[in-house]
Amino acid sequence: MSTFFPRSLYQAFRGQCSYSAKGLTIILIALFLAFNLIVYIHFSDLLNPPIQDLPRKADQRESSSLVMSRHPFPPTSDWMSDWLYNQTVDSKLDESVGKGLKIDVVYTWVNGSDPTLMAVKERYEDASPFFQKFRAARNARVGQSNSGLTANRYRDMDELRYSVRSVAEYASTMFNRIHILTTVVDPETQESQAPSWLNNASLDVIQLVRHDVIFKDKTLLPSFNSLAIESQIHHIPMVTDVFLYLNDDVFLGTPMAAADVWTPLYGFVFHMEPTLLVPPFMHTPDNTLNVGEWDSLQYSNYLLSMQFGPRHRSYLAHVPHVLSVPLLDEIQSMWPEEFEATSSHRFRGEGQARDVHVSFFMAHYVAERLRETQLSSFWFNRLDANQDGILDWSEREQFLKRVDNWNQVQYEKSTQWPPLPYFQNFSSFVSNSEDHLRQLGMPPTGSSTYRLSGLDGYPFMLASANTTSTVQGLDNRPYMVNDDVQLRRCHLNIDFCLGSDFKSSTVEAIDHDASTTIFQRLAFTEFHCGDCLLHMLRQTATEPGLGSEILPVEKDSKVYQDVVSDLTKYNYVIAMSSYTFVSLMDPFGSQTFLNQIMNKKATEAFFCINDNVNNNPRVEAQVRDIFKRFLDQRFPTSSPWEKP
Template sequence: MDAARGEARAAPSSSSRDSTATSSTETLALTVFSATSADDAEREDGQDGATEPLLARDKAALGAFLDEEKALTAAQRPPSRWRRVLPLAGAAVVFGMLVWSSATFIRVLLQQRHGVVPSVTLPSTSDSTNASTLSFTQQYLSDTSNSNVGVIPFPSTLYDPVLRPKPLDHTLSTGRWTPRCLERYIASGVLCDELDGRWKDAPPKLDVIWTWVNGSSAELMADWRNKVAADGGWRIRLRRALQAGAAAVVKHFREHDELRYSMRSALASLPDVSIATLHLVVGDTPAYSPFAPPALDAASPANATRFAQIPHWLGLSNIGLSEPASTVPSLRIPSLLVHPHSELFKSAQPDSDETQAADWRTSVVPSFNSLAIESQLPNLPSTAQTALYLNDDFFLMRTLAFTDLASPLSGPVFRMQRDLLVGGVAPGTSTDDPDGEWKGLGYSNWLLDQRFGKRKRPYLVHVAKTISMPLLREVQLVFHEELSATAEARFRGKAPNEVQPLFLATMYIIERHREALLWSFLVARTDADHSGAYSASERGALLVDLGVDPAEAPQCPLIAVPRPRRDTVRALAEDHAKAGLPNPLETTTEFSSHDGYALLGLETKMPFVYPSREWPALPLSAAPSSDPICVLDIKSCFGDDFVSLDERKVDVSTVFKRVAFEQTHCGDCLMALLVGKSGSRGLGAFLPEEEEAVEVAEMPVVTLPGSMKTRWQDVDYAAPLDGPGTLRQKAAALIQRYSYTLGSSPSSFQSIRYAGPSLSTRLDQLVCPPSGTAPPAFVALNDDIGATSSDALRDIDRRMKEWFEDTWPEKAPSEQ
């Protein structure tokens, strides 16, 4: 993948295969097809270098195929239009048709090329609905006589195309707490004795997710060409796009076998006890060839079958295709689960029936747009609450503990760049490159502005990212229209507005935690009678909580908020040991949401805030500073009506929105003040007063009524919370649901631009860095090679392959 752009690269399988010898039939089945024509001369000089390097075996197979082509008459060859589009698209090589059995495929393909319509019989798909037998696909994967020809067949009706949202689920940080223990932890920061050793013998697990699309296969590229050709003026637009940057396009569709070694790196770095399931999201297409006569498509059962593409180096018996639970028998969980796009892409269009939803899915699958694919990750049937998401060019290089990525006590670990901020850009106003990542970032931040108040937010470090799967699905509930629109663009930049899903989801968690803390204090605690309106006495009680004499409130008091002295981060290490969790090995915890809001003071021009160059870490050992962390203007933030001494009623939801979203600096500074008043640990100053104990076996999932709306103006924050438990318990559960930490780890982003010895040197320094530099734990290797010679590409492939093998020589269990 082009890491800098984040594009889901469609990659040639030739560089992904084992170098071991294969049978003659398999070699022919994996033949690389290349179409040439006089239109080649229309390409600009230098673009011929932007082709995919071939292995020696593939060159031999290609030569055999070209000899066969010379023997065909012009009437028997595929239409010239296809041969002209291929070189224009910058894909000089495409793989041949891959089918159920390599032997059957060769016979069918040769018959097709000579105009013969064969009788094609594929295995029946009826078993896919019979849970007592192996499904159609499971039979194929378990048949040891089948070799990996790059696809897994599955029935086209296997997956429901309609998005059917599920109820909200517990997160990792709320799933195994009793209400009493959770309330105590949020209030005081102290773990209950019942959590002693809780995770020692049952450590939390995570899923690991990769996305991969092989865009140089005949099926995928032919499907793409059909879509482009159906749109008027396709030839002109293709030519213009290629002239504008053919090499840049090719980079998105080139690989250096990164996925194989990314998987090896994850297995080498993560402890076995921490991994639940490995997931590989792949493209899929109908199982018919673009070269087949129309009669074949109409007569063959192949039109009811789809092919999920997989790398050729996977062993079929070592992987599984994800299938609906009702059709999967009780078998061992595979080490690697494959998910075709057809499983994940689901229509969220209101009132659409299954036929309409299936038509929508057909129009967007397969996708070559990483943003589109990531927008559908909420639909992935994960087996764990936490996932680590890697592009195929992301690698882990040092041993990690589970808590380097997430913790049941403090939530997911996020890695951000404080010095690189993303501003919101309204739809239709962006001037950023639509193929790049900043247009999507600006639009995503604008969506966050509409929901949580306007501000700039930090860029995520471009390495593997932690995902809370329950909260990712919650994000889908809130922004389902925006994510669905993103999914409709097969290629980056082709939709009017595209979301950056992982940036959106990460910032959503941070902002929802802020919202939960402010709601707990301004609504649950201060509106004591739950009337939805502040009485004079309730307003006075709030001012006293802030340290303000109600009689002085009308005189516009300014509260200089000192930097709180906190022990949260240090205590987290002790709490991990108490709960039977390891401490992070390669991550420095820089901030915990149990200390408030991470983005306090992030923008240097924020009113009333004295910015810091670091995250607002609040250590207990820090000497008191004479400079306040921020200044809170009571009258400006809460309004004249609130600080008045008369008996008028003041609407709770209106005040909440003013403090939290209209004047975001007010909410930020208020939180810093209350964190300081909570003591060295915990968030007790935010919580409602203690009530008579209510015995609740397990807290339900807590969320604010109406909070699934996309605009804060549309939410009634004074609406009561339903469900069992006291209001204090509910507030604590809500805060803990969105908990998180910010961490930093040794990381490296390497832009691969040139061939030669310097490339090997740079790669070697990742393993053995210069003196005084820590080896990186997280690495991204970005293919940023422009138009270059085939010799240079082969040199780069060789050097990267050697480095990969030296660094991760042990095969993954899923490899053949």
């Protein structure tokens, strides 16, 4: 399954001719749910206030320039500067650069089938106003006990054992340690959970980390909210600065290495789905039990939109996620109240489901900060050529001529077929990436294919964006990852994006404050203008790299070093992988989907198997048996850390 194909539609249409009547019923239900989701996303703009009308935290913009306290590689090294400036890899660099890089693996895990934990959880549910509010209505509607509302979210089907086996089989040379976050079963005895299969002699490699180690406020424990636990995940002692985060239902399917997670040249490796967009506003109905992730995604995008502009942002694929301790420290320092509130929600849905979704938040924060760094460097360091803090008419006139030429060429090329790139000699930062990684001792495995670099512009700029007006809803869809960045088109409207004063020759000078106001509009309020400007800068560059258009001119200056440091810190690529997400609901569908995964054993890089079985003991037992047989067949070899 392609990373960017809607899962529900894919699963519905695969093998549709061979399904029984029961299978066809499941397909129709899936299609109905998918249709309703599309309709909801498309029309939800009409039901919510425009994001521009909501208050902005005034102090966040200034605080976003925090410097990461540590990084796997020096952010201002000469060879990294050369890479950013002219896109060349120093010939002196060899395999010693990347060979020693180790990236820890982190799991969140709970054995919800543990009777002791179930009893503790039920006591806290009884005391939760959230559960009290919905218990009567839910029980009357579906006739089930409160403890069954989220049984599948906590039920243990021994997934962790086999996920760890997948890491042992396919990533043994990549990681240093495996950290498993565990809960304290009984607050009185302080007994914590441990996987029954784990060999105690392996605790030097697999480390059990209790939640009270990462939570500063111990009164918030025990927590049954994975989002709350993830909000504290960067507090794990001795975890590597960059680490790989997996839920216990995520599995590796093909060999994986550091190049699938993070590299010094290309930064973080993100997998996103531009076909599934998260809206930039909150939608929390008062009459539903919010226990899914969609509300937390919308809340996270709302926070990002208040800071970086009201953009529909791409969903993060259900694959292992790369996270960073220094960056999460930075993010938490900018949104301390929001992180604290998330950690305090013992169950999903508490606090009106306003939880920070850490993986989604960090990925898009990185993308926005890299974009902001490039745009601000051009605006304040290159457009202001004499560096006097004022945009005089001669500086603006030169820029306006360049934009006019760009717009004219864009119009001419849009009428040609097949379309042609702006410059034939444009070189993307991901060009020859495999050769560069081999030179650094980080050869790619094939599990992830680099498609777009954030250094080449914002990857999800809108296709055919209208820069004469504000973006409304989903009128414009983003370019896809497979779209050649050189063939993307955009028209930069000066009047709307920059204002009448900017293009008026009678305005001799625009002072720093006015220039900053224009930049804020261009880069954030009307974000599609900033996307187009950044795309123009890269496509019209006369030399490879960022040196000719974006980086400050004086390479020995502090401002140059600061820009290089931020570009290094927020560097990333968008990658594609073959992966599958399935939900186990009933015996027939479970067997069908698991057979499909088994048939793709040689090519499927990742797969996520979600337990969505209802609280029916007979169905649960049947699905558990089917799932167990699949896991034993797919990962038959015990990991080195299991009991004999």
